[in-house]
Amino acid sequence: MAGPSIDALGQFRLSTGLGPLGAAINFTNSNEAMLASAAIIVVLFVLGLRSRAIVPGRLQALIELLYEFVRNMCVDTIGEEGLRFFPLVFTLFSFILLGNLLGLFPYFFAFTSHIAVTLSLALFVFAFSTGVGFYTHGFRFFKFFVPEGVPVWLLPLLVPIEIISYLSRPVSLSVRLFANMTAGHVMWEVFAGFMLLLTASFGIFGAFASIVPLGLNVALVALELLVAGLQAYVFAILTCLYLHDAVHMH
Amino acid sequence: MIRRTAFALALSMVPAAAMAEGTMPQMDFQNPLTTAQVLWMVVIMVVLYLTLSRWGLPQIGNILERREHQIASDLAAAHAAKAEADRAVAELHATMKQAREKAQADIAKAEADAKAKAFTDAKVLNDKLDAQLEYSEKQIAEARTTALAAIKPVAADVATTLMARLTGKAPDQAVLAPEIEAALAARKAA
Numbered sequence: 001m002a003g004p005s006i007d008a009l010g011q012f013r014l015s016t017g018l019g020p021l022g023a024a025i026n027f028t029n030s031n032e033a034m035l036a037s038a039a040i041i042v043v044l045f046v047l048g049l050r051s052r053a054i055v056p057g058r059l060q061a062l063i064e065l066l067y068e069f070v071r072n073m074c075v076d077t078i079g080e081e082g083l084r085f086f087p088l089v090f091t092l093f094s095f096i097l098l099g100n101l102l103g104l105f106p107y108f109f110a111f112t113s114h115i116a117v118t119l120s121l122a123l124f125v126f127a128f129s130t131g132v133g134f135y136t137h138g139f140r141f142f143k144f145f146v147p148e149g150v151p152v153w154l155l156p157l158l159v160p161i162e163i164i165s166y167l168s169r170p171v172s173l174s175v176r177l178f179a180n181m182t183a184g185h186v187m188w189e190v191f192a193g194f195m196l197l198l199t200a201s202f203g204i205f206g207a208f209a210s211i212v213p214l215g216l217n218v219a220l221v222a223l224e225l226l227v228a229g230l231q232a233y234v235f236a237i238l239t240c241l242y243l244h245d246a247v248h249m250h
Numbered sequence: 251m252i253r254r255t256a257f258a259l260a261l262s263m264v265p266a267a268a269m270a271e272g273t274m275p276q277m278d279f280q281n282p283l284t285t286a287q288v289l290w291m292v293v294i295m296v297v298l299y300l301t302l303s304r305w306g307l308p309q310i311g312n313i314l315e316r317r318e319h320q321i322a323s324d325l326a327a328a329h330a331a332k333a334e335a336d337r338a339v340a341e342l343h344a345t346m347k348q349a350r351e352k353a354q355a356d357i358a359k360a361e362a363d364a365k366a367k368a369f370t371d372a373k374v375l376n377d378k379l380d381a382q383l384e385y386s387e388k389q390i391a392e393a394r395t396t397a398l399a400a401i402k403p404v405a406a407d408v409a410t411t412l413m414a415r416l417t418g419k420a421p422d423q424a425v426l427a428p429e430i431e432a433a434l435a436a437r438k439a440a
Contacts (some may be wrong), residue, residue: 012275014283026286034291038298045306052309054317067310087303094302095295111287115276120288182276 006193008186012113030111037098037111066094070236077240081247085240088128092121093236100181100228104221112231113181115174122174125239133246144249173238180231184224191217398434405430 016023017032048056048063056064070090074082082089096112103110111117133141145162146155191213198206198213278284406426413421 009274014275014281014287016283026283027290028283028287030283030287031290031294034287034294038294041298042301042306045302045309049306049309049313052313054320056313060313063306064310064314067307067314087299087307090307091295091299091302095298111291113276114284114287116279116284116288117291120291178276182274 006190006197008189008193011109011185011189012182014114029109030114030117033099033102033109033111034095036108037095037102040098040102041094066090070094073237074240077237078244078247082240082243085132085243089236089239089243092125092239093232096121096177096235097229097232100232101225103181103185104224104228110181110185112177113185115178118174118178119170121235122170122177125173125242126170129239129242129246132243133249136247137249141246141249144245148250169238169242173235177231177235180227184220184227188217188220188224191220398438401434402430405434 014028014030016027017029018027021027022032044059044063048059051057051060053060067090070093071083071086074086074089078085099110099112102108103112133144137143145159145166147158147162150158194213195210198210200206202209275281276284406423409426409430410420410423413419413426
């Protein structure tokens with residue numbers, strides 16, 4: 001078929017960013033978006049912390065809102081001990097949230113749609129929470145895999161299940177974020193490409209008919225906005241939940 | 251969520267129509283950029299973590315703590331001021347009540363005093379008037395007695411002179427005296 005074809009996956013293709021310097025050090029376009037996310041967070045803090053007012057202005061209210069939201073999430077999920085992990089959870093949450101939101105803009109790379117990125121984050125969370133568990137409880141942390149109040153003869157069955165479900169945590173954590181972001185972006189691209197296909201195939205009628213995929217894409221913007229916030233929240237709250245398990249062992 | 255994830259997986263793992271290039275770029279682990287982006291992410295996130303945990307988040311924590319402090323102290327001050335005001339109002343009420351009672355007692359006392367004084371004054375005046383009346387009556391009685399005593403020789407004199415002028419001879423004093431006595435008595439009776 002001549003004319004446009006739908007290249008839904010091209011948007012995920014990695015290339016080097018930052019010109020020749022980036023090419024020399026393998027700094028990718030995905031890293032450009034990460035750098036932009038981190039920079040936006042830091043700039044928000046710099047601007048928000050300019051006045052340090054008792055009655056906050058808009059930007060100060062925004063970062064205070066973010067601060068208290070994540071802080072309450074930590075304290076509510078992990079308990080008072082959760083404040084130790086608050087900076088970590090905040091960094092993860094804000095980084096993923098900004099990555100998801102920036103990825104929604106055209107020509108911006110959605111780095112959270114890369115399994116390598118999300119799996120690295122998830123493996124870090126997994127390793128960190130397991131480390132916290134062993135650091136807090138020593139070898140007694142192994143008892144985490146032995147459910148309480150279960151008949152002894154069931155243990156040979158249950159302990160492997162517990163271990164498998166524990167080990168599958170990084171997989172589900174990473175695939176959830178990766179799949180949600182990828183799916184949204186693929187759908188956008190498919191519907192947008194469909195508009196071009198309609199116009200190329202049916203001329204003026206196709207152009208009019210493409211109002212349908214356009215409407216779908218507009219609706220998808222709202223959905224993806226929700227998903228972007230929700231998936232960042234889910235990642236952060238699951239991190240808190242794993243840390244809770246590591247600290248409290250139940 | 252689960253259904254969406256499943257759908258997303260199905261859509262992203264097997265997008266036959268969309269797989270123009272053959273494989274998903276995300277699954278292309280032969281590409282050195284796939285792992286390079288993770289290394290740079292580690293660098294970016296470590297810097298971001300250090301910036302936020304050392305500088306950004308403690309600053310906000312300080313602001314929030316300061317605000318909480320300020321609100322707590324302002325509230326305490328307001329409570330103290332309200333207690334103070336309540337006490338002052340109670341004190342004012344008590345003082346007003348006391349003053350009203352005292353004023354009423356003063357009024358009652360002044361009234362009683364005035365009544366007593368008026369009573370004694372009136373009594374003194376009455377006594378004085380009584381005394382004066384008595385004295386005057388006594389004086390009047392005295393004067394009458396004196397006048398009555400003086401009238402008899404005058405009447406005898408006049409009668410003697412009249413009789414002498416009418417008859418040419420002096421009347422007999424023994425006859426005249428009882429007549430005058432009777433006339434005076436009749437006059438006094440009238």
